[in-house]
Amino acid sequence: MKTLVSAELTKVGEKFIHAGMANVCKKCRLKKVCMGNLKIGRIYKIVKIYDKIFPCEIYGSVKLAEVEPAPxxxxxxxxxxxxxxxxxxxxxxxxxxxxxxxxxxxxxxxxxxxxxxxxxxxxxxxxxxxxxxxxxxxxxxxxx
Incomplete structure (x- = not known):
């Protein structure tokens, strides 16, 4: 599944816990691709990161990434x-x-x-x- 991850801090193989949507995200035009596929409290592993960079009010910039539930x-x-x-x-x-x-x-x-x-x-x-x-x-x- 695809989501958006911090452009500066993430690498393939890293894991993260989806904590939910911050208030600032509710008005973002990218919230569906960023948050739409993730479930709160789940741990995900980054398997691929794409080069395209998007602006983000929380991280500064984010990249599109392929993630999967982590073992x-x-x-x-x-x-x-x-x-x-x-x-x-x-x-x-x-x-x-x-x-x-x-x-x-x-x-x-x-x-x-x-x-x-x-x-x-x-x-x-x-x-x-x-x-x-x-x-x-x-x-x-x-x-x-």
Missing amino acids: LLIAYPSSKVISNALMTYSQIPCDISDCEYFGYCGKVRGLKEGDKFKIVKVAIEKIRCRKGYDLKLLEVQPIV
């Missing part, structure tokens, strides 16, 4: 892992904030409860869950 790491119950299947994300309840896997279990940046994803690969076959859950660490591709 994410999540912890997921081992019993629910099915390779090549379309899966539905649900948070794993956890309050152990000093756990090394905490950011992969609860509120994972870039995914919301009920979002669809596909498993890219199993990153860690069995993680040491301090709550005793049987979990794998997965690299997943969100379906937007």
